[in-house]
Amino acid sequence: MTPKRFSLGYWLRLASLAVISFALTSVLLNIYASYRWVKAFQHPMRVVPSGDWLKENNIPFQEIELTAADGVKLAAWYTPPKNGTVILLANGYSGHRPEDIHAMFAQNGYGVLAWDFRAHGASGGEISTLGYFEQLDVKAALDFALAQPDVKHIGAWGGSMGAATVILAAADHPQIEAVISDSAFPTLEEIMKLNTPVKIMQPAIIFFDDWFSGAEIDQVSPVNEIGRISPRPVFIIDGWDGAAIAMNSPYRLYDAAKEPKEIWAEDGVPHLGTYGHDPQEYEKRVIEFLDQYLK
Numbered sequence: 073m074t075p076k077r078f079s080l081g082y083w084l085r086l087a088s089l090a091v092i093s094f095a096l097t098s099v100l101l102n103i104y105a106s107y108r109w110v111k112a113f114q115h116p117m118r119v120v121p122s123g124d125w126l127k128e129n130n131i132p133f134q135e136i137e138l139t140a141a142d143g144v145k146l147a148a149w150y151t152p153p154k155n156g157t158v159i160l161l162a163n164g165y166s167g168h169r170p171e172d173i174h175a176m177f178a179q180n181g182y183g184v185l186a187w188d189f190r191a192h193g194a195s196g197g198e199i200s201t202l203g204y205f206e207q208l209d210v211k212a213a214l215d216f217a218l219a220q221p222d223v224k225h226i227g228a229w230g231g232s233m234g235a236a237t238v239i240l241a242a243a244d245h246p247q248i249e250a251v252i253s254d255s256a257f258p259t260l261e262e263i264m265k266l267n268t269p270v271k272i273m274q275p276a277i278i279f280f281d282d283w284f285s286g287a288e289i290d291q292v293s294p295v296n297e298i299g300r301i302s303p304r305p306v307f308i309i310d311g312w313d314g315a316a317i318a319m320n321s322p323y324r325l326y327d328a329a330k331e332p333k334e335i336w337a338e339d340g341v342p343h344l345g346t347y348g349h350d351p352q353e354y355e356k357r358v359i360e361f362l363d364q365y366l367k
Contacts, residue, residue: 113267114191114199116166121193123149125171131178138187138216140208146187147194148213149174153183156224157366158217160248161186162210162234164255164344165202168193173229173347180359183223185213189234202260203237203294204287210241218247225249225366229358230256231344236294239325243300250365251301252358253294254309255316255344258324260292266315295328302330305365307358311341311349334361 126133131151138146149169159177161184163170169186177184189206190197200206210228217226227250230238235256242248257263298306306329310322316337326335336357338346347354 113264114201116192116200118191118193119166119168121168121171121188123171126175126178129175129179131175133174133178133184136216138209138212140190140205140212142205142208144190144205144209145196146190146209146212148185148187148216150216150220151178151184152220153223154181155183155367156222157362158183158185158220158223158226159362160210160213160217160226160228160238162206162213162228162230162238163187163189163192164232164234165200166192167231167234170231172351173231176351176355176358177229180355182227182362183217183220185217187213189237200233201287201292202233202263203240203292204260204289206233206237207241207244210237211245214241214245214247227362227366228252230254232256236260236292239294239298239301239306240292242304243297246304248304250305250307250362252307252309252361253325254346255311256294256308256321256325257315258293258295258319258321260289262319263315264289266318295324298325298329303332305332305334305361307361308333308335308337309346309354309358310337311343311345312337312339313342313345315343332365 133149133151136148136150138148159182161170161174168188174184174186188195189209191200217223226248228238228242228248229252231254235253238251239253239256242251308322308326310316316322322335322337338349341349
């Protein structure tokens with residue numbers, strides 16, 4: 073019996089089917105992987121701060137609860153000022169109220185209002201939008217500080233996501249009279265793309281991020297908003313290493329800001345690592361900045 077011979081057209085059709093199947097599978101895998109990545113990114117690991125550092129350093133503070141305009145409850149600490157000025161403390165992504173920074177300001181006579189952003193620490197909220205809805209959290213903290221007795225001035229310190237959010241909030245709220253930005257990203261879209269494991273996933277990730285959160289990623293752009301803070305002062309701090317170099321973060325923000333402005337970019341220091349690299353110099357520069365403009 074003579075074996076059946078297949079025509080060239082048969083093999084071409086078979087090859088086309090294999091290519092289409094591979095392409096479809098790749099698309100579906102890309103969509104699924106992007107979906108899972110976004111869901112994980114929007115739900116950061118929670119770490120609840122203990123307050124032990126503040127207690128050990130004899131920093132008085134009250135446990136309070138803030139309520140954002142959309143109803144999200146925020147766990148917070150408040151230390152009243154000795155000099156009439158309160159500093160709002162905004163934590164970074166997957167972080168919590170920074171006790172060491174809180175203590176630094178309090179030990180220099182400044183009041184401090186530190187809170188866990190939504191979906192972080194002990195606060196409510198299920199999704200982190202890395203600066204979009206978090207602006208409501210800053211506004212809740214600002215309103216609380218403004219309502220306290222003997223508060224004459226308000227400044228803000230933010231780290232990473234917190235720095236980006238504080239820049240955006242300060243642009244809209246002139247009651248924030250001075251901003252210290254430690255390791256802010258220039259735009260959320262850039263930081264999302266930089267952290268995407270595979271470049272082909274970037275369009276799907278941006279789509280899913282907007283869809284699931286209800287946020288608009290292109291609206292989280294500190295580099296486009298920082299100029300509106302002037303004539304209030306801005307101090308831009310960053311460790312000149314890793315992502316800061318990749319995005320030219322501190323210098324782009326500095327160039328976009330208007331006077332008065334200062335910058336400190338420390339070589340070889342990682343993201344949010346400037347304080348840990350040299351706590352004494354960090355305290356000296358930050359307190360001098362605040363004393364100059366708010367005291």
